[in-house]
Amino acid sequence: MSKQEKIIVGISIGDLNGIGSEVVLKTFLDARMLEFCTPVIFASVKLMSFYKKEFGLDMNFHGIDTLDKIIHKKINVLNVWKEPVEVHFGKEEAKAGEYAIKSLTAAVKALKDSKIDTLVTAPINKSNVQSESFNFPGHTDYLAKELNGQSLMLLISETLKVGLLTDHVAVKDISKNITREVIEKKINTIHQTLIQDFGIEKPKIAVLGINPHNGDNGVIGNEDDTILRPTLDNLRNNGKIVLGPYAADSFFGTGNYKNFDVIIASYHDQGLVPFKTLAFGSGVNFTAGLDKIRTSPDHGTAYDLAGKNEANYDSFKEAVFSAISIYKTREEYLEISKNPLKTSRRKSFVKKK
Known part of the structure; x- marks a missing residue:
């Protein structure tokens, strides 16, 4: 061109x-x-x-x-x-x-x-x-x-960006599709995307928990403690600003999402329900x-x-x-x-x- x-x-x-x-x-x-x-x-x-x-x-x-x-x-x-x-x-x-x-x-x-x-x-x-x-x-x-490349569904609007660890996956299969390798790959992809496609030099990333209340110390599942937290620690040790996991039920209602460049949800509806509630009609799937x-x-x-x-x-x-x-x-x-x-x-x- x-x-x-x-x-x-x-x-x-x-x-x-x-x-x-x-x-x-x-x-x-x-x-x-x-x-x-x-x-x-x-x-x-x-x-x-x-x-x-x-x-x-x-x-x-x-x-x-x-x-x-x-x-x-x-x-x-x-x-x-x-x-x-x-x-x-x-x-x-x-x-x-x-x-x-x-x-x-x-x-x-x-x-x-x-x-x-x-x-x-x-x-x-x-x-x-x-x-x-x-x-x-x-x-x-x-x-x-x-x-x-490594494709990833990223929903964007002027005030909100939401990425997904899993997208079109049946609910019963979500946890087995979220591995340390998947988490690192997806977050690295989003990190690079924010830099090269949106001009954000130091992206600030929030990650939502896999289970309700992040598993409540293993009472409602242990994936947040055994898979998600250690992976996020490793990403932080490599210089990325990645915070979480956050309990998904209150994250958007409190307005906490406004403090981040992107929010990464564990599965489709966890991310798309709040996104479409806040940005429906003006949102874009990238x-x-x-x-x-x-x-x-x-x-x-x-x-x-x-x-x-x-x-x-x-x-x-x-x-x-x-x-x-x-x-x-x-x-x-x-x-x-x-x-x-x-x-x-x-x-x-x-x-x-």
């Missing part, structure tokens, strides 16, 4: 019957968005024209069949397929999942080939996308296979730890809203802004790392609505 060009943001369309199409198009209905980035929607012009008409949107697309035809200051639509596809808003259908994966795999290939700079994914349905060729619990697991940047909104397909022209697109818009900001911060970090003697003043990316 030359300095004169905008960051190219690839967009996978998600479940065709969900709200993905609506939030994507309404995000770029504001022409000012094209001053920040160049969007490329991986779908088809026929499909996007259907959505445009369905939602009564006054906007134009630049249809392309190859990524070398991208035009800046246009809403580019790459024809991943050309055949017409029926859309049945609000219905969970295998066909909708099939096309969601066609969009996703094409977008990820473009990301790997550096044809696009970042990827923003609209929501998929984890059930109807399953097939012999795609057998993953979600985007994060698929990206972990396709890209380089796949940290990989060599490429991917973000998504903090909501799902929302079949109950699909086709009603009522979906809130704030979270998707924030996902686009976050992808741009993270890309710029990482590029600056990598440039400085290549030449540590070079002086550079960080410029924060100001989000404009």
